Amino acid sequence: MRQVTFSSQSLEAISGLSQLDQLALVDKLSSLSNDILNDKGTGIGKFVRKGKTFYRIRLDGLRIYFERDGQALHCQFVLEKNSFQDFMIRCNMPSSEESVIEDHQSFWDFLDSLRKK
Numbered sequence: 749m750r751q752v753t754f755s756s757q758s759l760e761a762i763s764g765l766s767q768l769d770q771l772a773l774v775d776k777l778s779s780l781s782n783d784i785l786n787d788k789g790t791g792i793g794k795f796v797r798k799g800k801t802f803y804r805i806r807l808d809g810l811r812i813y814f815e816r817d818g819q820a821l822h823c824q825f826v827l828e829k830n831s832f833q834d835f836m837i838r839c840n841m842p843s844s845e846e847s848v849i850e851d852h853q854s855f856w857d858f859l860d861s862l863r864k865k
Contacts, residue, residue: 750821751819752774752778752814754823755823755825761825769808776805777805791806792804801816802815803816810828810829811828811829811834812825839858
């Protein structure tokens, strides 16, 4: 069993969930072992941003992004499946303000690529 901490964004997101969904989320995070986190066949995504390793798990319609801090896990983001913010994190774009996305050429390149299909 692991200790799980939450960022302010993730606390706000899980406060809108039912109590059973909250318990399921905490149970899933706290039961992750080192073997599961290191195994590629478990369905847990892993990526590095700014020198930090983040993990991504799916729980029903949610995407949970977290990092390891020793034996504890710190949940950074709890986002709805296929949401705009989930897209921005997966594409390595800043998610603090939605308007910031327009300043990044990669966003416009992505839109252009969709238009060319």
